Amino acid sequence: MVTTTSASRSSRTRTASSRPFAASRSSFPEVRVKQAKPLVIAMAGMGTVGSGVARLLEENAESIAKRAGRPVTLKTVVIRSPKERVGAAKDAEFTNDLLAPANDPEVDVVLELIGGTTAARELITKALENGKHVVTANKALLAEYGHELFPLARSKSCHLGFEASVAGGIPILQSIKETLAANELFSVMGILNGTANFILTQMSQDGMPFDKALALAQEKGYAEADPTLDIEGIDAAHKLVLLIQLAFGANYPLDKLRVWGISRVTPMDIAFARQMGYGIKLLGTARKVNGKVTAGVYPALVPAHYLLAKVEGSYNAVRLEGNAGPVMLYGYGAGDLPTASAVLADVIAVARGCEPNNLGFADMPFPPDADILDLDEAVSEHFLRFLVPDKPGVLRDIAGVLAAHDISIAQVIQKEKSEVTGSAVPLVLQTHDAPAREIHAAMREVEKLDITLDRTMHYRIL
Amino acid sequence: MVTTTSASRSSRTRTASSRPFAASRSSFPEVRVKQAKPLVIAMAGMGTVGSGVARLLEENAESIAKRAGRPVTLKTVVIRSPKERVGAAKDAEFTNDLLAPANDPEVDVVLELIGGTTAARELITKALENGKHVVTANKALLAEYGHELFPLARSKSCHLGFEASVAGGIPILQSIKETLAANELFSVMGILNGTANFILTQMSQDGMPFDKALALAQEKGYAEADPTLDIEGIDAAHKLVLLIQLAFGANYPLDKLRVWGISRVTPMDIAFARQMGYGIKLLGTARKVNGKVTAGVYPALVPAHYLLAKVEGSYNAVRLEGNAGPVMLYGYGAGDLPTASAVLADVIAVARGCEPNNLGFADMPFPPDADILDLDEAVSEHFLRFLVPDKPGVLRDIAGVLAAHDISIAQVIQKEKSEVTGSAVPLVLQTHDAPAREIHAAMREVEKLDITLDRTMHYRIL
Incomplete structure (x- = not known):
C-alpha cells in the first residue's frame, strides 16, 4: 500500500x-x-x-x-x-x-x-x-x-x-502507453489539428483559397477569431511533443521543434499535388533515425491511397508504427463531448483505483531530452513549385542549381500560362530523396538568379 | 488489499x-x-x-x-x-x-x-x-x-x-473498456477478418472470382487449408460476440447471431455495387435499437467514401459510435507480432499491478443476455441482384412482388446481355429502408414465379 x-x-x-x-x-x-x-x-x-x-x-x-x-x-x-x-x-x-x-x-x-x-x-x-x-x-x-x-x-x-x-476523443495516449506497450515504436505521425484539416479539405474539394476557407471555418465555429495556434501549427506542435514523450520516452523541447503552418498553402499547389497522386495535409511527424529523433509540423504531400490522406474535414488521425506493425486511430480531435469523454476516461481510471501511469514508463519521472536529428538534416522526397516567366532557359537554370546541390529530379510539370498566374507559369518539381537543408540552400540560390516571380513553395513528401 | x-x-x-x-x-x-x-x-x-x-x-x-x-x-x-x-x-x-x-x-x-x-x-x-x-x-x-x-x-x-x-494488434478492447468508458456506445462494427477482407479486396481490384482469390490467400499464407472459419464469417462472429460484451455490457449468444460468409459473393455484384457508389465488405455489426441489440456478420455494401470501405487487404478496422462521437481503429488483425503485441499488453498490465478489468464493468461477473432484435427485423436499405431472362414483363413482375411487401425501390440497373451471363441479364435493385424479413419473403416469392435463372443475391446496405 x-x-x-x-x-x-x-x-x-x-x-x-x-x-x-x-x-x-x-x-x-x-x-x-x-x-x-x-x-x-x-x-x-x-x-x-x-x-x-x-x-x-x-x-x-x-x-x-x-x-x-x-x-x-x-x-x-x-x-x-x-x-x-x-x-x-x-x-x-x-x-x-x-x-x-x-x-x-x-x-x-x-x-x-x-x-x-x-x-x-x-x-x-x-x-x-x-x-x-x-x-x-x-x-x-x-x-x-x-x-x-x-x-x-x-x-x-x-x-x-x-x-x-491530444486528438480529443481518439483513444491514443492510453493505447501508446499501455495497449501498444510491447511495441518499440519508431514512427508517430498524425493529423493533429481539426481546424487546419478542415481548411485544407475545403481548399482541396472546392479549390477555395486559404482566406475563404479560414473564414468558413470561423463561421462554422471550427476556428477561433485569432486562428494563429491552429493554422500556424503551434497547437499540433504541443500535441506532437506529448506524443513523442509517450511513444519514444524522450523529450523533444518545444523550442527545438520545426513548425510550419498552412497559411501559405495555395489551391494551385493542392491541384498539382493531386495530379501527382498526393493530398496535402498538415502533419505532425516524429520518427527514430539511428537512435536519434527527428520531428516537425508541416504541410506535407501524403500519397492519395494512404488512409491518412482520406481523413477529411475536422477529423483527426494518428498513425503509429512499431516493430509489431502499424495502427491508425481516427475520430474527432476536438469538440465538447469527444474531449469530455477523454477527460472522463482519466477520471474513471482514478475511480477504478488504477496506479498512475502518467507517462507510460515505470522508472521515468520525466523523459530525458531526445538526441535530435534536425528535420532539415532528415531525408525525404520534396515538392517544389516555382512561379517563373514563360521564357527559355528557366528550367535549365533551376535544374542546374538543384544538380549543384546533388538533388536529383524525379518528375517535372510545367504548365501553360493561365488566368490565375497571368504571364507567369508554375514550374513544379518532385525530387528524389534529399535532405531539406540542401533544398533550402538551392531555393535561396534560385532566388538570387532573379528568375522567380513569386515566393517558391516547398513541401516535404511523406 | x-x-x-x-x-x-x-x-x-x-x-x-x-x-x-x-x-x-x-x-x-x-x-x-x-x-x-x-x-x-x-x-x-x-x-x-x-x-x-x-x-x-x-x-x-x-x-x-x-x-x-x-x-x-x-x-x-x-x-x-x-x-x-x-x-x-x-x-x-x-x-x-x-x-x-x-x-x-x-x-x-x-x-x-x-x-x-x-x-x-x-x-x-x-x-x-x-x-x-x-x-x-x-x-x-x-x-x-x-x-x-x-x-x-x-x-x-x-x-x-x-x-x-479481437483485431490482433489494434488496441480496441482496452479502448472500449477504459479510454471510451465515458461514452454510451450504441454502434460497433468492423472488418474483423483479414482473410475475408484480403479475398474481397482481390475480387474488387482485379475482378478475380472468389475461388481464385481464396487460392491466392492460401498461397500467401493468409488463409488456412480449411478456410471455413474465415470465409463463412464464423471467426468474425466470435469476435463480434466479445465486442458486444465489452461495448454494450450484454451477452449476445453465439447461436443467436445471424452469420453469412463471402463464398457466394461474385465479381459481378462487386462491380454493380461500385457503380452505385459502394464497396462490398464482410462486416460484423451490432447496434442498439430502442434498448434492444441487433447484430450480425454479413457481406454488406459500404458507401465508398466511408473510411471503412477503404480498408484493404488483410487489414482490420473497428468503428465505434457513442454519444461522444465516432472513432475508428485500424491495423493488422492477425500475424505473429501484431497479435503477440496485444498478448504482451495484457501481460504488462499484470506486471504493472493493475486490478483486473476483464469485461470493463465493475459489478458484472458476466454480462446478462441481450434483449435481441433479430437482424431480419432490423431496417436497412438493401441491394438485390437477380439473374433473369431478357424478355418483357420481368421487371414488372419482380417490382410487383416487392410492392406487395411494401418495399420501395430507390434505384434499378438493368444491363445488356454479356459474355459472363450468357442469355441471362442481371437486374439490380436498390431498395429504400425495409426489414430484411420482407426482403427474404419477397425473394422466395420471386423464386416461385420461375423467372430467375440463378440464385438471387441479397446484400444489406450500410
Whole structure:
C-alpha cells in the first residue's frame, strides 16, 4: 500500500478507492456500484469541454458508474462569474476561487479545463501538492511545463491524466502507453489539428483559397477569431511533443521543434499535388533515425491511397508504427463531448483505483531530452513549385542549381500560362530523396538568379 | 488489499507486484526496473502467435521492462514435442505437460495460445483455479465459454486478458473498456477478418472470382487449408460476440447471431455495387435499437467514401459510435507480432499491478443476455441482384412482388446481355429502408414465379 502521512480526507479516499474489488479470494467480489463511495471531482473552467464533461456526467451517469465501480460526483465548478451558472452541472457549487478545488479536502480529482499556462499551472501545482489527482486537456501547459508537473505528480503518487489533450476523443495516449506497450515504436505521425484539416479539405474539394476557407471555418465555429495556434501549427506542435514523450520516452523541447503552418498553402499547389497522386495535409511527424529523433509540423504531400490522406474535414488521425506493425486511430480531435469523454476516461481510471501511469514508463519521472536529428538534416522526397516567366532557359537554370546541390529530379510539370498566374507559369518539381537543408540552400540560390516571380513553395513528401 | 488465504508463491508474487510504486508519499518513488522482481510467465502453444511473443520478449526486452516496471521472464513453453525446441524462447523450459504452467507455483501468468476449446479450456480453468492470471488470444473459446471463465477469473481476482483475441494488434478492447468508458456506445462494427477482407479486396481490384482469390490467400499464407472459419464469417462472429460484451455490457449468444460468409459473393455484384457508389465488405455489426441489440456478420455494401470501405487487404478496422462521437481503429488483425503485441499488453498490465478489468464493468461477473432484435427485423436499405431472362414483363413482375411487401425501390440497373451471363441479364435493385424479413419473403416469392435463372443475391446496405 501507499504509505501516507497525511490524514486529509482526500488521501484516505484514495487509499480506500484503490481497492474497489477488495474481498477475500474465495468470496465473490461483486461491487454494489450505487452503494460505493462516490469519487468527488471539482472542475475549473466551464467552456466547451467543461460543459461537455458536465453533460456526460449527467447523461451517462449510470454507465459511468458501472465502468468506474462507483458514482462520480461533480462537487465544485470554478468560473469567473459564479452568478451566471451554466450548463448541466446543476448540483455543483459554483465559485470564482481558482484554488478552491485544490484546497477542498473532499475533492479527489481536480479537472483543469481553463487553458492557458498561468492560472492553470498554479491550480495544477497546488492540487498535486495537496495530493489530488489532476486531469487536464491543456497541451500547451504540459508541452511547456511537463518537466515540472510530471515529476511533482509522481512524487505525490498522483494521476496527471491528459488523454484529452491530444486528438480529443481518439483513444491514443492510453493505447501508446499501455495497449501498444510491447511495441518499440519508431514512427508517430498524425493529423493533429481539426481546424487546419478542415481548411485544407475545403481548399482541396472546392479549390477555395486559404482566406475563404479560414473564414468558413470561423463561421462554422471550427476556428477561433485569432486562428494563429491552429493554422500556424503551434497547437499540433504541443500535441506532437506529448506524443513523442509517450511513444519514444524522450523529450523533444518545444523550442527545438520545426513548425510550419498552412497559411501559405495555395489551391494551385493542392491541384498539382493531386495530379501527382498526393493530398496535402498538415502533419505532425516524429520518427527514430539511428537512435536519434527527428520531428516537425508541416504541410506535407501524403500519397492519395494512404488512409491518412482520406481523413477529411475536422477529423483527426494518428498513425503509429512499431516493430509489431502499424495502427491508425481516427475520430474527432476536438469538440465538447469527444474531449469530455477523454477527460472522463482519466477520471474513471482514478475511480477504478488504477496506479498512475502518467507517462507510460515505470522508472521515468520525466523523459530525458531526445538526441535530435534536425528535420532539415532528415531525408525525404520534396515538392517544389516555382512561379517563373514563360521564357527559355528557366528550367535549365533551376535544374542546374538543384544538380549543384546533388538533388536529383524525379518528375517535372510545367504548365501553360493561365488566368490565375497571368504571364507567369508554375514550374513544379518532385525530387528524389534529399535532405531539406540542401533544398533550402538551392531555393535561396534560385532566388538570387532573379528568375522567380513569386515566393517558391516547398513541401516535404511523406 | 486482497485478503489471501493461500500461501503459494504465485499469490505472494501478485500481492507484492500489485504495488510496484510502493513508497511514502513524500519520497520519490522511482523504481529500479532491472532490480525489480521479474514477472514470470508460462506459455502453452508455440505457433505463429507464441513465436511472436517469444520474439518480442527477446527483441523488446528492455522497453517492455521499462513499460512494465520489471522484467518479464518466459519460464515454460508447452509444446507437443518438447524435443523440437523452436524459436526465440531459448532460456525457457520446454514440456509437453499441458497443465505444467497452471501448476507451477513460480508462474504468475499463463498464456494460452494453443487454440481450440478443449485443452485450452482445461488449461485456463486450472490456471484460474490456482490463482494465476491468464492471457489468451482464443476468441472461439471465450465466445463459447466466457460465461464460465469470466466469473471464475473474477472470483479469483485474476486477470483474464484477451486483447489479442479481437483485431490482433489494434488496441480496441482496452479502448472500449477504459479510454471510451465515458461514452454510451450504441454502434460497433468492423472488418474483423483479414482473410475475408484480403479475398474481397482481390475480387474488387482485379475482378478475380472468389475461388481464385481464396487460392491466392492460401498461397500467401493468409488463409488456412480449411478456410471455413474465415470465409463463412464464423471467426468474425466470435469476435463480434466479445465486442458486444465489452461495448454494450450484454451477452449476445453465439447461436443467436445471424452469420453469412463471402463464398457466394461474385465479381459481378462487386462491380454493380461500385457503380452505385459502394464497396462490398464482410462486416460484423451490432447496434442498439430502442434498448434492444441487433447484430450480425454479413457481406454488406459500404458507401465508398466511408473510411471503412477503404480498408484493404488483410487489414482490420473497428468503428465505434457513442454519444461522444465516432472513432475508428485500424491495423493488422492477425500475424505473429501484431497479435503477440496485444498478448504482451495484457501481460504488462499484470506486471504493472493493475486490478483486473476483464469485461470493463465493475459489478458484472458476466454480462446478462441481450434483449435481441433479430437482424431480419432490423431496417436497412438493401441491394438485390437477380439473374433473369431478357424478355418483357420481368421487371414488372419482380417490382410487383416487392410492392406487395411494401418495399420501395430507390434505384434499378438493368444491363445488356454479356459474355459472363450468357442469355441471362442481371437486374439490380436498390431498395429504400425495409426489414430484411420482407426482403427474404419477397425473394422466395420471386423464386416461385420461375423467372430467375440463378440464385438471387441479397446484400444489406450500410
